[in-house]
Amino acid sequence: MTERRAILAIDQGTTSSRAMLFDSRGRPIGQAQKEFEQHFPRSGWVEHDAEEIWRDTVEVVRQAIRNAGVEPSQIAAIGITNQRETTVIWDRKTGVPIHRAIVWQDRRTAEACERLREDGHAELVQDRTGLLIDSYFSATKAAWILDQVPGARARAARGELAFGTIDTFLLWRLTEGAVHATDATNAARTMLFDIKRHTWDQDLLELFGVPAAILPEVRDSSDDFGTTPKDLFGSPIPILGVAGDQQAATVGQACFRPGMTKSTYGTGCFALMNTGTQPVRSHNRLLTTIAYRIGGETTYALEGSIFVAGAAVQWLRDGLKIIGSAAETQALARSADPNQSVYMVPAFTGLGAPYWDPHARGAILGLTRATGPAEIARAALEAVCFQTRDLLEAMTADGAAPLDTLRVDGGMVANDWMLQTLADVLGVPVERPVVAETTALGAACLAGLRTGFFDGLEGISATWQSAGRFEPRSDEQEREARYAGWLDAVKRVRHDA
Numbered sequence: 001m002t003e004r005r006a007i008l009a010i011d012q013g014t015t016s017s018r019a020m021l022f023d024s025r026g027r028p029i030g031q032a033q034k035e036f037e038q039h040f041p042r043s044g045w046v047e048h049d050a051e052e053i054w055r056d057t058v059e060v061v062r063q064a065i066r067n068a069g070v071e072p073s074q075i076a077a078i079g080i081t082n083q084r085e086t087t088v089i090w091d092r093k094t095g096v097p098i099h100r101a102i103v104w105q106d107r108r109t110a111e112a113c114e115r116l117r118e119d120g121h122a123e124l125v126q127d128r129t130g131l132l133i134d135s136y137f138s139a140t141k142a143a144w145i146l147d148q149v150p151g152a153r154a155r156a157a158r159g160e161l162a163f164g165t166i167d168t169f170l171l172w173r174l175t176e177g178a179v180h181a182t183d184a185t186n187a188a189r190t191m192l193f194d195i196k197r198h199t200w201d202q203d204l205l206e207l208f209g210v211p212a213a214i215l216p217e218v219r220d221s222s223d224d225f226g227t228t229p230k231d232l233f234g235s236p237i238p239i240l241g242v243a244g245d246q247q248a249a250t251v252g253q254a255c256f257r258p259g260m261t262k263s264t265y266g267t268g269c270f271a272l273m274n275t276g277t278q279p280v281r282s283h284n285r286l287l288t289t290i291a292y293r294i295g296g297e298t299t300y301a302l303e304g305s306i307f308v309a310g311a312a313v314q315w316l317r318d319g320l321k322i323i324g325s326a327a328e329t330q331a332l333a334r335s336a337d338p339n340q341s342v343y344m345v346p347a348f349t350g351l352g353a354p355y356w357d358p359h360a361r362g363a364i365l366g367l368t369r370a371t372g373p374a375e376i377a378r379a380a381l382e383a384v385c386f387q388t389r390d391l392l393e394a395m396t397a398d399g400a401a402p403l404d405t406l407r408v409d410g411g412m413v414a415n416d417w418m419l420q421t422l423a424d425v426l427g428v429p430v431e432r433p434v435v436a437e438t439t440a441l442g443a444a445c446l447a448g449l450r451t452g453f454f455d456g457l458e459g460i461s462a463t464w465q466s467a468g469r470f471e472p473r474s475d476e477q478e479r480e481a482r483y484a485g486w487l488d489a490v491k492r493v494r495h496d497a
Contacts, residue, residue: 006068007448008075008237009440010057012082012166013245014103014267015314017056019064020440021075024453026463028435030068032060039100044107044349044358047100050088053166054173061233072234076451078174079241079443080225081248082166083267084189087141089152089214090169092162095177098149101166102141105268105307105349109140110358121207128194128201130279130288132356136305138165139191139208146209156211163214165189167242174239175226181217184293185247193218195279195290198298221247221292222446241446243292245439246270250291250301251446252438253407254464256457261395261403263388264439265412268352269309271391272301273400284394285354294449294457302398304353304391308346308362310412312380315348322373330417332377342366343489344379351494354394359495366489381418385425386486392426403428409438416470424474425483434465 006029011018018033034056039047065072085104090097102108113133116122125133135141142163146152155161162172168182187193187200192210194201200215219225225239243251246264250272253262258276263269272291279288279300291301313326323329343365345351350358364379388406396402406428413419413432423430435441448454454463472479 006070006075007444007451007453008061008064008078009444010061010078010080010170011245011437011440011443012053012057012080012170014083014105017053017060018440019057019060020437020444021064021068021070022441022444026435026441026445026460028437030064030070032063032067034060042108044110046103046106046349048086048103050090050097050101050166050169053101054170057170058232065233072237075235075237076453077238077240077447078228079445079447080167080170080239081243081245081439081443082170082186084165084186084244084246085136085138086166087138087145087163088166088169089142089145089161089163090172092160092177095173098152098161099145102145104136106141107135107349107358109135109144110350112140113358116207124203124207125191126281128204129188129191130195130281131191132285132287133191134356135358136352137189137191139204139210143209156214159213161214162216163210164216167244168216171225171239171242174228174232176229179226181219181225183219183221183223183242184290184298185221185244186242187218188290189244195288195300220294220296222294222449239447240450241443241448243443243446246272246303247291248442248446249409249439250274250442251460252435252440252442253409253433254461255407256461259401260407262407262409262438265309265384265408265410267309267311269306269384269387271304271388271395273395275300275302280398282394282398284397285356286391286394286398287353292446302395302400304394306384306387306391307349307352309384309387310410311348312344312346312383313412315346316377316380320376322376326411327414329377329381330415332374333381333417336374336378337370340366340368340371340375341485342371342375342379343486344376344383345489345493346380346383347493351490354390355490355494357494360493363489363493365492381415382421382425384412384418385422386483388422389425389483405429405431407431407433409433409436419470420473423470423472424479427472427476427479429472430470431466432468434467
């Protein structure tokens with residue numbers, strides 16, 4: 001019998017699709033990644049081609065297997081992690097989407113959400129889902145597609161259409177339509193799922209106009225999600241783990257004790273604090289969400305979501321064209337004039353937590369004739385740090401104990417200058433793990449729990465290692481002065497201020 005010696009993680013993100021293989025000690029042994037096109041039909045609208053995502057996913061998986069030098073038959077399981085809230089509706093017979101995927105960043109349903117809030121539905125939504133009514137989540141996106149695509153609502157009523165976030169769409173394709181499912185962490189981000197009763201909520205389905213017939217089955221984050229056909233990757237492989245990207249990163253960072261917090265820096269920035277087996281309601285505009293559900297037991301988290309982090313650096317590269325690659329920002333930021341107080345508020349698609357202002361738009365403030373690419377690059381990186389402090393301040397206001405350490409991950413944490421600045425802005429140590437891509441690692445861990453690769457959550461914790469710790473260097477007066485300037489800059493761009 002062939003030895004099963006690797007776990008495959010599919011990490012389908014907002015700007016790229018990645019596949020990574022890990023060994024039983026949680027170490028990466030092969031990977032492949034491919035960026036895909038972003039579509040912006042109108043201001044504030046963001047779409048993806050789900051067919052392109054599927055093709056890229058298959059391509060990077062095959063390439064990663066080759067790069068790892070393992071046989072497909074040696075892969076014990078697949079774990080999937082995905083950009084959350086991004087919404088796809090497809091034909092059950094053909095598997096073909098009826099519209100481009102509407103991305104989590106998309107703001108086209110902001111006015112519909114405003115009407116729902118004005119009509120007094122915010123309390124119901126927050127009580128059932130832990131979420132604030134916002135176009136960030138899936139419910140109004142799904143309703144928009146059903147309303148705008150001719151005949152879609154009638155087809156949905158006849159059971160001809162299926163809804164899902166990207167994990168669900170990939171599961172459908174990976175199992176040739178045999179599995180229409182999601183996990184509890186992704187279901188919790190739709191604005192349709194009762195996170196305490198663990199069921200799709202009929203009142204919310206009626207409120208948002210989403211028919212139950214199109215919804216997937218909800219399973220644990222570590223569960224049986226079907227098997228790939230032999231001809232897809234060269235051997236049938238069971239799919240045994242699914243989680244939204246930020247929850248997968250929480251697992252990959254081994255944040256298994258209440259109070260442990262991680263912050264992921266990818267396209268956006270997302271901080272999650274483990275709050276244990278009871279949901280904690282936020283009174284400071286954070287989200288109460290499911291961190292993971294394993295063996296039928298749910299662990300909850302407080303989450304703060306920032307829409308733009310790495311996307312600001314991407315804009316410096318692709319929009320302003322002042323850098324050729326993200327790596328250049330470190331040297332640029334170091335060379336910036338420290339006497340210039342330039343602030344960037346990257347509200348390209350509104351502001352997320354704790355402001356939740358969909359109409360805010362980005363700005364760069366404090367410009368002078370001496371301002372150049374270095375100062376703008378520094379401001380983009382500092383904005384990520386200031387926004388992280390916004391989230392942690394809100395968590396503290398919700399009763400969380402002050403942090404003693406923040407664990408960080410994602411593509412941006414390769415930047416030492418940013419992590420030192422983050423420690424200075426927060427006033428707490430920042431720790432970077434050996435495996436920075438903890439989102440993919442978390443998906444692998446969830447799948448590995450069911451194969452015996454990892455001996456429970458304790459086994460996952462034992463594999464976590466620090467690659468660097470950044471201690472605060474700035475004094476409190478400097479820290480507070482810089483943060484006050486940030487708060488003033490945010491106030492200037494807010495639509496609801």
